[in-house]
Amino acid sequence: MKVFDVIINALFPNKCIACGSIINRDEFLCDYCYGKIERMDYFKACKRCGLPKKLCECKNRVFHFSGVTAPFYSGDIAKAAMYRFKFNKLSFCSRFFAYEMAKAIKNTYFDICFDGIVYVPMSTIKKLKRGFNQSEELAKGLSKILGIKLYKDVLVAKHKPEQQHNMSLKERFKNVKGIYSFNKKVTGKTILLVDDIKTTGATIDECAKQLLLAGANDVYCVTGLLTKPKERKKMNGS
Numbered sequence: 001m002k003v004f005d006v007i008i009n010a011l012f013p014n015k016c017i018a019c020g021s022i023i024n025r026d027e028f029l030c031d032y033c034y035g036k037i038e039r040m041d042y043f044k045a046c047k048r049c050g051l052p053k054k055l056c057e058c059k060n061r062v063f064h065f066s067g068v069t070a071p072f073y074s075g076d077i078a079k080a081a082m083y084r085f086k087f088n089k090l091s092f093c094s095r096f097f098a099y100e101m102a103k104a105i106k107n108t109y110f111d112i113c114f115d116g117i118v119y120v121p122m123s124t125i126k127k128l129k130r131g132f133n134q135s136e137e138l139a140k141g142l143s144k145i146l147g148i149k150l151y152k153d154v155l156v157a158k159h160k161p162e163q164q165h166n167m168s169l170k171e172r173f174k175n176v177k178g179i180y181s182f183n184k185k186v187t188g189k190t191i192l193l194v195d196d197i198k199t200t201g202a203t204i205d206e207c208a209k210q211l212l213l214a215g216a217n218d219v220y221c222v223t224g225l226l227t228k229p230k231e232r233k234k235m236n237g238s
């Protein structure tokens with residue numbers, strides 16, 4: 001190791017994005033977190049709702065999107081990494097999730113040719129407060145990795161959704177109604193919709209609906225994490 005690298009490592013040690021323990025410079029997770037993080041098994045997951053087939057929620061429900069994929073289910077490790085990214089805008093967390101989401105897309109949507117990437121928008125007030133929209137950051141990363149065009153500002157959020165973690169599934173779907181609208185047409189396009197977390201799917205469903213109204217041919221979703229039904233109460237996403 002060069003002297004310069006030794007000094008940099010001593011001054012700015014690279015830390016596991018989930019637990020904060022010190023790791024090698026080119027890694028994102030420590031060995032423990034890497035082994036424990038709950039990855040989606042693409043063969044055992046429902047292609048539509050993304051949940052393990054035995055927990056599938058597609059029955060008796062009509063979604064506006066054609067599929068959901070994600071690299072991880074929201075166990076403690078993946079959640080800790082996502083929250084670090086969401087609340088601190090750590091660019092290496094964004095790189096980690098974008099890289100893992102790109103792998104999920106290649107595994108799940110290998111036969112689909114996307115025209116463009118759209119992200120779930122954030123209301124202006126919320127974006128000003130936080131300083132960035134995490135879904136937009138992930139979409140930018142994915143656009144670079146996958147070489148798919150980023151369609152900016154296609155969707156807009158009218159106002160801030162209420163915190164949804166205590167709401168039932170029905171209430172969450174009702175809560176996001178009318179919040180999103182489209183700004184631009186995407187006629188005839190096959191869209192990859194990006195969000196940070198899928199909880200019930202209410203947000204991405206409402207956004208997919210708007211994209212179809214804007215003329216999209218088809219909408220497929222990718223999120224950083226996907227929440228299983230029993231963990232929903234603990235999550236803020238929708």
Ligand SMILES: [Zn+2]
Nearest residue numbers: 016019030033
């Ligand atoms: Zn760790």
Ligand SMILES: [Zn+2]
Nearest residue numbers: 046049056058
């Ligand atoms: Zn399903």
